[in-house]
Amino acid sequence: MAFNQDPFDKLIQKLEAFANKQPHLYKLHVAFLATLGYAYIFLVLAVTLALLAGIIFLMLNAQSVNAFSLKGVLFLLAFALVLLRSLWVSFPPPTGLPLQPKDVPNLYSLINEISSKLQAPRFHHILLTNDFNAGVVQRPRLGLLGWQQNYLIVGLPLMLALPPEQFRAVLAHELGHLSGNHSRFSGWIYRQRETWYRIIKGLRQGGNEVSSLIFDRFLTWYSPFFNAYSFVLARMDEYEADRCAVELSGEQNAAEALINVEVKARFIERYFWSSIYKQVETEIEPPKMTYMAMQQALSQRLHQEITSSYLMEALTKKTNNADTHPCLTDRLKALGYIFNPQQELAIFAPIEISAAQKLLGNRLEKLIAHFSQAWREEIATPWRQKYADFQQSIATLKDLNQKAKTQQLTLDEATQRAFLIFKFDGEEAVIPLLQEIIHRDAHHASANYLLGQILLNKQDTTGIEYIEKAMDKDSSIVIEGCQIICYFLHQQGKINEVKSYQKRVENYYELILKAGQERSHVRGNDKFESHTVSDIEVNKLRQQLSHYPQVISAYLVQKNLQYFPEKPFYILALKRKVTFLEGIQEPDHSKLINSLLQENEFLGNVFIFILNNHLNMEKKLKRIPNSMIYQKKGKK
Template identity: 40%
Template sequence: MELYHGNFQDLLGRILWIAPSCKILAPTIGFLLLYGLAPSQKGKLSMAMTIEQQERFETLVRQLEKDSRHHPTNYQIKVALLAILGYAYILFVFLLLLGIIWGARTFLVAASSEALTNQLNLMAILVSLGVLRLFWIDTKIPKGLPLDRLHAPELFATIDRLATILQAPKCDRVFLTDELNAGVLQSPRLGLLGWQQNYLFLGLPLMQALSLQQFRAVLAHELGHLSGNHSHFSNWIYRLRKIWFELAERFPEQENSGSFLFQWFFHWYAPYFHAYSFVLVRANEYEADRCGVELAGLKNEAQADINLAIYSYFLHKSFWPTIYQQAEQHAEPPSDAITQLLQQLKIGLSPREAAKWLDRALAHRTDYEDTHPCLLDRLTAIGYDLDQIQPPEPPTQTAAEYFFGELLWSFADGLDREWKNEVAGSWEKLYLRAQQQRRNLAALDEKAQKRALTVEEMWKRACLTSTLQEAHKAIALFQQVLEVEPNHPLANYQLGKILIEKNDFQGINYLEKAIATDPELVVPGCDLLYDFYQNQGKIKQSKFYQQKGQKYYCLWKRTQQERSRISHETPLFPHQLADGEVRQLSEQLSTYPEIKKTYLVRQKVTLFPEKAFYIFAIVLQTVKGAEANRKSHEEIIDRLENDLNFSGNFRVIILPNSNLKLEQAICKISGSCIYY
């Protein structure tokens, strides 16, 4: 009997020769079999959507919302069938591959080729392991401090009581985090087969912002997602949705694998399932809110929602920007950021500030980018009297104080260290960026002593002065820009911002002019004017700008989305900049040793076409012994986007690009090469 000594690729070739009828399907065995050896087909699979896809998605979800209201049973059947389809396709591919191998094996057994038969047995095992590996879900567990019953007995007792009432599975691990949030995470031990391991994450800032009963409502909400008292079906879809999402995002990252067998399917399936399950998952959020009402009472559930909405805005708009502003002066992040936050949450906000953030939260409307409903819809759904909505009083004793006592600040110290380590890299980049900005400002100041600056140089000098020095010092510099170019949008915007922050009503006119001349400044401009009039107690005027900003918000987001994408099919045109501006850009680009050549073109856009959008395409070179060679493309792009003396709307890309046709299209544009 002839022994087979060839490799697996040779074996595959023999199978194709033996079984020509399988030529189309058999190569798939090779890719899956040679997991980690054969090259994969790299495709893009992402839940990020284009404008057109987003519009189709929203149209479909609206239709499904109607279906779920008028024909709930039919809707759930459709979702269930779609969920099963994912499993069915995986099983189909698996059985198909095994069927091909088994057919070849049967042929070889009949031909008395024992060696090849043994090889095919091994191939079947490897195919099984390959499919298992593809769908083995290794869930990333968020960082946090692990809690145990010894140090927080009352907290665990509360969790156990609520889980028992809700018939929810026990929490295997509980972690304390630095976020104003709480959540449950299920990690399937057996991949798609389940056997969930349950994690509960509790934000220490959240516990410090809420009273005991308000926190109990939040806890009931999170455990409600796992509740056995409510719809097992919606909970199953809730979990499955996360699994498909993770697989859809992971497939493109899997190199040298057989993932291409499933990639094309999930490229269609994941977004479609995302839309079909969207309505059900949002309903699951409302159902979880009702769990909070049942176990903690209507008032506590409502006040928890209101408090979290208020403090979310406070953290996003005030606290964290103030913390990160320190990176301009300090090379290391503060060692007590979370402690500072907890102290602020204990003190609470002034009535005026709390009312301002609450008004912002109530103005937000439910959209199709997040399954979580807006605050107003959540309060309406649980039957809370909307006339009674107001910022809750700070609790006498917070949930964090109740459960942790003297250990609270020990936990805060631990989270301080975690936070500092986590942000160290990004903080260093901010600090280095600030140092580069100082050098750029010094160069512009020196240049201003020797010659007249261009408009773009004047604008950049004013911006850097405003950022790195006291803002009032930049007023005269912005005014100089406007003397030369009265309708300069960003100069009007920045000057108006500085003035209204000083409670100077002249800033209104500058912001109005910025809004009128640049549609992309409508949303941030209205945001500033809303805050200004709120602080002045002029509610009618503040509402006007709030509504105007909301009206433009969706269009503004679509504009950002459109400008974030470019391909070889995107129409490109000459930049049409003045010669003086091209010279100053070329002069600035010459200070980057890693840049060999730069192209500048104008990209056609359909939204706000009157607002030009530019592409800087950079060709890099190796500089012997230079630090620049160790910088990543992302670092170079980030530096250019922040440093260039250019107020136009633009993005930076690095050439050679993976899209050769795009690179060729850019280089063909007349006058596009501005530095070489």
């Protein structure tokens, strides 16, 4: 049983009403579902062990042991071993730079204070990462049996972006998920959702046919049902964690932390890193102290136009059922915080002392140097490649300019030239070239889109028409295009028109969610058709498959889609060789699948799965013309 988005949304609405009307009964239902998963798994194991013990007992009390009994013992023993290996789901530890109390005493002191006030468990490890994020990870040492190892993960960019009081609010929110002061049950369910997600992923990635047969049917029903039933409680827990932040840091700090995180996360991703990567145009080597530059950028007041744009984008986003996290507007409303645009300047004022400076102390300089060097080493090779590509772009533009003097360029050449001129010379220089392209092809998506943005930057409302034409031609830019138009209309004070585009974005988000759901699985009742991959690409894929001795045969088809059918969704179904011993040891299908996904990017959106347990699916695929693209030599 798997929910499509519409039934899922309707179920969530019903459960929200149920939880509000009968909260205790709702929680009882959720608790029952949470324990049901464990009960099923241990019941299967108990029945297997009971059968094994029963057969051994009968053999010991029988006058003679026949071959049938011996085979039964061996089969059940092998089956029990498979189940035990399936249940021993390993959870790799999160990665990051370990922080020790002696090195950052102020940070540990703050964490211990918050943990004590919230009655949260102690952390075994505190890791510093390069993410703009903070979070709590509980890693069960014994798989399903628990014995949690607690990790607190904090991102250096986040600590650089927030003053200490707001970072305190962020930590209080994260530790609030483990708090013993509030709803222990909600916190437990919150953790169970995370644990079950990882357990199910581990069981399915184990790839063993026997354990798959036992668990798949149950998990196919249980996983989406538990996810839906606990969804309301998980969202309530997010609000509860926000209240923990208010308790320990105050309403204003908690609210401003939420706002700052939304805005500065966008600033880091879209503006800061963009400016860093722009240096590849002139520098053959990446910069040395990137995180020092990040510290300087985040400590200053951000450009008001940038902050206003990012803030409006965050405030217009609506809560949806794709994520348990509520949107920014709903979270601020729940805190009782009324945002006043006049407060914007105060919220984004320069930071005198960042959380990183106060809590990391004398170690900050070394940590900045460490992350800068790590980033530089990681990016060095692709950076040099991009530098070479940029130099090639200069040469290409030179050739196109020369050719344009003597003859008309093809539409593709004209487009390439226009975008290169925009890249090197800016907006004014490219306008006549874009107009010429649109004159030749009125519905040219990229030309209309770029010209529309340039005109809106000039406060010319005709830019909306060009962006609309581009969105009609290319659905992938609808959300971004609507957001660009929204920002322009908001500046013009046309609030009603802003709302219509916001509604359009919401509707499109729903389509994306439905499309994602449609492309997230392959089922026996799905309809397929012959693939449209070129012979050249199929031959490349066939050659790649020949390098995997365990692959016996392969089928390539396309799934019939209701949403965005113009974007093909390919199905690559593999039949692989699995010996009995490999069955006990659980062959790692995920390793094979991930390897193929990495090596065959030309397929684009592709779903790869193993056919061994799906004989009916194989029969169905065989009936589709040209579906079999590979068969191992000697196999028929």
